[in-house]
Amino acid sequence: MPQLKIPTPLRPYASGESTLTLEGETVAEILEAMVDLHPQLRKHLFSETGQLRPFVNLFLGEENINQLEGLQTPLEEGDTLLIIPSIAGG
Amino acid sequence: MQELTPYVKRITLDEGMPSLVGNTPLLPLVTLSDRTRGKTQVFAKAEWFNPSGSVKDRPAWSIIQHALHQGLILPGMHLLDSTSGNMGIAYATFGAALGIPITLALPANASPERLKILEALGAELVLTDPLEGSDGALRIAQGLAADHPEKYYYANQYDNPENWKAHYRSTGPELIEQTQGKITHFVVGMGTTGTLTGVARYLSEHKADVEIIGVQPDSPFNGLEGLKHIPTAIQPGIYDPDAADRIIEIRTEDAYDMVRCLARQEGYFIGISSGAAAVAARQVASEIDSGVIVTVFPDAGFKYLSDEQLWKRP
Numbered sequence: 001m002p003q004l005k006i007p008t009p010l011r012p013y014a015s016g017e018s019t020l021t022l023e024g025e026t027v028a029e030i031l032e033a034m035v036d037l038h039p040q041l042r043k044h045l046f047s048e049t050g051q052l053r054p055f056v057n058l059f060l061g062e063e064n065i066n067q068l069e070g071l072q073t074p075l076e077e078g079d080t081l082l083i084i085p086s087i088a089g090g
Numbered sequence: 091m092q093e094l095t096p097y098v099k100r101i102t103l104d105e106g107m108p109s110l111v112g113n114t115p116l117l118p119l120v121t122l123s124d125r126t127r128g129k130t131q132v133f134a135k136a137e138w139f140n141p142s143g144s145v146k147d148r149p150a151w152s153i154i155q156h157a158l159h160q161g162l163i164l165p166g167m168h169l170l171d172s173t174s175g176n177m178g179i180a181y182a183t184f185g186a187a188l189g190i191p192i193t194l195a196l197p198a199n200a201s202p203e204r205l206k207i208l209e210a211l212g213a214e215l216v217l218t219d220p221l222e223g224s225d226g227a228l229r230i231a232q233g234l235a236a237d238h239p240e241k242y243y244y245a246n247q248y249d250n251p252e253n254w255k256a257h258y259r260s261t262g263p264e265l266i267e268q269t270q271g272k273i274t275h276f277v278v279g280m281g282t283t284g285t286l287t288g289v290a291r292y293l294s295e296h297k298a299d300v301e302i303i304g305v306q307p308d309s310p311f312n313g314l315e316g317l318k319h320i321p322t323a324i325q326p327g328i329y330d331p332d333a334a335d336r337i338i339e340i341r342t343e344d345a346y347d348m349v350r351c352l353a354r355q356e357g358y359f360i361g362i363s364s365g366a367a368a369v370a371a372r373q374v375a376s377e378i379d380s381g382v383i384v385t386v387f388p389d390a391g392f393k394y395l396s397d398e399q400l401w402k403r404p
Contacts, residue, residue, distance in 0.1 A: 007221045009310035009322065018221075044311045047343075054399035055313020055342050057199070066398070084199050085311055087174040088224040088318045090247055090282045 002075040007085040013040035028071040057084040112260040116268040129380035138390035142183035145388040150180030152256035170242035172231035175204035182211035195231040203393040249327030253284035262292025274381035290333035304334035313342040316363035338370040361389040
């Protein structure tokens with residue numbers, strides 16, 4: 001199953017986990033599985049209308065999913081999806 | 091003119107580019123001001139007019155000057171710090187001018203614009219885990235400094251008093267002078283909190299009736315690059331919890347909207363943290379009958395052009 005890496009600022013909303021192993025064949029499915037498991041994450045990642053918030057950067061390995069097929073990017077066994085935070089002050 | 095050879099390669103401390111730090115323009119924000127009654131005016135300090143393009147020239151130059159005066163940067167040593175980008179660009183700019191090698195720890199997901207500017211200026215980069223953000227870069231810099239004290243002068247912008255003192259000496263007096271003493275509210279984003287702390291301390295001594303409003307993201311996970319969510323981040327050593335009279339929390343989407351609004355309605359091409367500051371200034375303006383509100387726009391929009399979501403939205 002694909003893995004999802006959780007950045008430090010979101011770990012408090014994911015029971016402190018840094019890596020989740022989730023079922024899903026696309027980025028959208030794995031994100032849905034993530035918020036089903038940890039509902040507190042939803043408002044940080046999705047708007048009220050269910051859209052991914054504009055500053056949420058998702059990388060499959062080195063590549064931003066926007067350069068692939070977006071939320072419909074297929075995931076395979078052993079893939080690692082990363083949620084990358086923005087960079088705080090200084 | 092002070093002699094600091096052999097550390098100072100090409101310029102002395104009171105000439106050349108560093109002499110251009112500060113004294114930035116005060117811009118009127120027409121869309122945020124009370125245009126019908128004219129009783130509330132909103133202004134912003136346009137910090138991209140500093141030589142390296144951001145407010146960070148003030149603390150960077152202050153930190154370097156102090157370190158040179160104290161003999162903390164010996165020949166061959168590097169200045170080391172962690173940065174989200176702008177402070178690194180400021181260090182690299184002055185370091186190039188002075189002949190001081192600069193080593194920077196910054197998250198590997200820093201924008202391509204920042205990385206290219208730092209590369210162009212010749213800074214040595216230590217790219218850190220993107221998942222750990224700025225706090226991860228900070229820990230890496232601390233580790234490098236502890237392991238190689240002979241190689242690095244660790245500038246440590248989060249704990250270095252020269253950070254806030256730069257704003258005490260320059261930004262604070264400029265606010266009084268440029269508003270002819272009429273400033274009533276100061277709205278400022280919190281990153282290292284140097285601007286907040288320095289200006290608040292200056293105003294408390296020279297115009298104590300000014301209300302100080304700090305600005306931070308509404309969540310630890312946000313898109314407000316350059317700002318810190320203070321309750322959940324590593325707290326800067328220079329942070330003074332009493333500096334702000336109150337804190338306004340900003341949602342990322344509102345700052346994005348403001349960035350586009352000010353670009354398209356006033357021609358102010360600003361960065362994301364400037365947008366957040368403007369949203370907070372608008373909120374303050376909506377709460378008062380009259381006053382002179384001043385905020386700080388830390389940088390311009392150039393370093394955010396690769397953020398497609400920011401500019402493509404309606």
